[in-house]
Amino acid sequence: MSQEITNFQRAEILTQALPYIQKYYNKVVVVKYGGNAMINEELKQQVMEDVVLLQLVGVKVVLVHGGGPEITSTMAKLGKETQFVNGLRVTDKESAEIAQMVLAGKVNKNLANLLQVKGGRAIGLSGIDGGMIYAKMKNPEIGFVGEITDVDIEPIETLLQHNYIPVVSTVGCDSEGNVYNINADTAASAIAAALSAERLLELTDIEGILRDKDDPTSRITNVSVDEARVLLKDGTISGGMIPKVEGCIEAIEKGVKTVVIMDGRVPHSILIEMLTDEGAGSMIYGN
Secondary structure: OOOOOOHHHHHHHHHHHHHHHHHHOOOEEEEEEOOHHHHOHHHHHHHHHHHHHHHHOOOEEEEEEOOHHHHHHHHHHOOOOOOEEOOEEOEOHHHHHHHHHHHHHHHHHHHHHHHHHOOOOEEEEEOOHHHOEEEEEEEHHHEEEEEEEEEOOHHHHHHHHOOOEEEEEOEEEOOOOOEEEOOHHHHHHHHHHHOOOOEEEEEEOOOOOEOOOOOHHHEOOEEEHHHHHHHHHOOOOOOOHHHHHHHHHHHHHOOOOEEEEEEOOOOOHHHHHHHOOOOOEEEEEOO
16 A cells, blocks of 8 residues: 555644644744654754754754764774763863764764755854853863853854854853863753753653653653753652753753753654644643
């Protein structure tokens, strides 16, 4: 049996998306992009298509990206070993320079270029540009890993006003010119909060917040900030999800309307989340 949809079905699908397009028209949505969706070439193409489509229907999309595997690969090519402490990369001065080169150079410009190939208008920035992300050393034991002290969103707002997609790599600096590698989840939350974004989408490598971490079908679709705190306290949210959820809670407390932790491995997950009733992850909302 043919799986092709008819023109009428296409029109029906577009009509069903209309209320969501109206809801997010001219609103800011921050997409944190990393993990498997960044490594898998087919998924990468689909994420870029989703972002461009949202821009073309009037959503102000900001793409904040990481690039840990690329940094690790480049360090290996340069003969430098990668070490992690509590999930954070140990970053000496040379490693910070490599992170800057990879994130603000290769990864950032590749993404901006790909968005333009898909028909969007994109400009790549790093947290250093315009003093957008100021940071200090988080812990001397792990070196130049940054803790954000201030976010200046003027460069992002300027690009949004001129209908560009800002593509932001998560390196920051301090007043002395030191460069810091910054966790992409943390940076996305801080940027979304500073922009008072309508929504922050966190693309991850799991289905969302799970009641049972070993059961993908136990996804919690909606959870309030207070309920999320209970899940943190009772251990339902554990491991690498703890800092992610804590960052989401902080973003909401600072003005982001909703945050969705979602599975970036699902094709077109951004459009499923933004333009359908079904959604594609776990939504955290204010009380």
